[in-house]
Amino acid sequence: MAREARSVFEAGEIRTEFQNSGLSPHFLHRIWKYVIQNPNPNNYTKFEWDQIPNLPSPAYSLLRSNFKPLTSTLHSSLQSTDQVTTKLLIKLQNGAFVEAVIMRYDTRLGKYNGKPRPGGPRSTLCISSQVGCKMGCNFCATGSMGFKSNLSSGEIVEQLVHASRFSKIRNVVFMGMGEPLNNYNALVEAIHVMTGLPFQLSIKRITVSTVGIIHAINKLHSDLPGLNLAVSLHAPVQDIRCQIMPAARAFPVGKLMDTLQLYQKNSQQKIFIEYIMLDGVNDNEQQAHQLGKLLQTFEVVVNLIPFNPIGTISQFRTSSEHRVSGFQKILRGTYNIRTTVRKQMGQDISGACGQLVVNLPDKRSVENTGLLTDIEDIIRH
Structure with a gap:
């Protein structure tokens, strides 16, 4: 039986094929650039590899026999009222679906340290690393899907290719469907492609979010130096963390903090701490002090995330603005920890934090307001 064709963005496999055929991997950048610049997003059956100029003749037959320009297709796109x-919504070759979200920012809005912010418009892409997720976080719609499969490195990169048809992507955050560090090898390979030609994204503008996979964090800095790390902490003590994140049982808070201390020592970078605000669960003043004490020896930015409703899952409620503000004041005032509140984007299209779950598009409309702050800006300042 013939082997299923692979994505041309499957960097490890295509490099191996080229090397085994005596071809230089140097040609891959030219191939990728041609595919990106000659879009035919939902019908590559008519794509002719021979159209790519100046490749060695054996390369054309190798590409025709073993690879597709894209293995995924853009099923649909949905624009938020914001x-x-x-x-x-991206359909994979095996029929499964994943979601990616484009978020557009203008850094000239607002001020930093009382001064106008430099820059201008740019876009951040939130990427999925798995179909579903095995972490089972009780506040997350993706967790309700369970784990289906890992994405290949090519399928991860193809999300960037599809998104580039809509907007020039400057930043990438791995905060979509799945636990990125549970798909470690594909994640690392995909990021290497994204930071090389022809994409040339800066590693400093890529953020990987994890619930705290300790053994993978220990490898991350050596494999991807300069990468931004975000940790979904969500509670300052182990019992509450396990209550809302069952997978946290495998990653005790104490051991996770030791791991992050070593990571920060080696990387010399700030760590981004994500903390979802759940009414009556993890948002009281005592818990703010516990969190402050836990993090006071770190260089971190804490991002407080208002809980986003996820359909029929009504176990949690969103913390009040007063509660969130009080929590923030304790972290800032008592512990001098830089603390931000995430402005929600795309709630009406279930594109906000914790809402990614494969559904056919709907047309709910909820207006979102407020100045938007990009994650990489927060970490670097």
């Missing part, structure tokens, strides 16, 4: 968020 006018800055677009959710992409």
Whole structure:
């Protein structure tokens, strides 16, 4: 039986094929650039590899026999009423679906340290690393899907290719469907492609979010130096963390903090701490002090995330603005920890934090307001 064709963005496999055929991997950048610049997003059956100029003749037959320009297709896109968020529903070769979200920002809005912010418009892409997720976080719609499969490195990169048809992507966050560090090898290979030609994204503008996979964090800095690390902490003590994140049983808070201390020592970078605000669960003043004490020896930015409703899952409620503000004041005032509140984007298209779950597009409309802050800006300042 013939082997299923692979994505041309499957970097490890295509490099191996080229080397085994005596071809230089140097030609891969030219191939990728041609595919990106000659879009035919939902019908590559008519794509002719021979159209790519100046390749060695054996390369054309190898490409025709073993690879596709893209193995995924853009099933649909949905624009939020906030006018800055677009959710992409992407169909994989095996028939499964994943979601990616484009978030557009203008850094000239607002001020930093009382001064106008430099820059201008740019876009961040939130990427999925798995179909579903095995972490089972009780506040997350993706967790309700269970784990289906890992994405290949090519399928991860193809999300960037699809998104590039809509907007020039400057930043990438691995905060979509799945636990990125549970698909470690594909993640690392995909990021290497994204930071090389022809994409040339800066590693400093790529953020990987994890619930705290300790053994993978220990490898991350050596494999991807300069990468931004975000940790979904969500509670300052182990019992509450396990209550809302069952997988946290495998990653005790104490051991996780030791791991992050070593990571920060080696990387010399700030760590981004994600903390979802759940009414009556993890949002009281005592818990703010516990969190402050836990993090006071680190260089971190804490991002407080208002809980997003996820359909029929009504176990949790969103913390009040007063509760969130009080929590923030304790972290800032008592512990001098930089603390931000995430402005929600794309709630009406289920594209906000914790809402990614494969559904056919719907047309719920909820207006979102407020200045938007990009994650990489927060970490670097």
